[in-house]
Amino acid sequence: MEWDAFLSERPLAVLATVGADGTPHAVPVEVVVRDGKIYAWAESDSVKVRNVARSGRAAMLGYKGNGGALVRGRARLLTADDGSYGPITRTFLEKYDREESYGNDTLVEITPERTAVWE
16 A cells, blocks of 8 residues: 555544654644645644744654554645645545634645655
């Protein structure tokens, strides 16, 4: 299975970023894959958003049983001012079958540079 198909099927994945002091920060997030990139919903004042803003890097891990997919790469933040924010947000709302974002106002976008898949 390819990384994008594996992550698309997961309801949650783990987003990993690095703090200013070099400490890893890993949190469960809702995830969608679109046009070869990975997106996590976040609140603009969250630690993960601050870490991505500073470092421009992130990793996403999805897993099920003994299988998993790990993607690492460049990361950037998208807000409502970005033209792709609306369509990607609608993808989240459709995947998670709801009508509101529950405070999520920022998207973390990861462009894959290194990927690993195991089953």
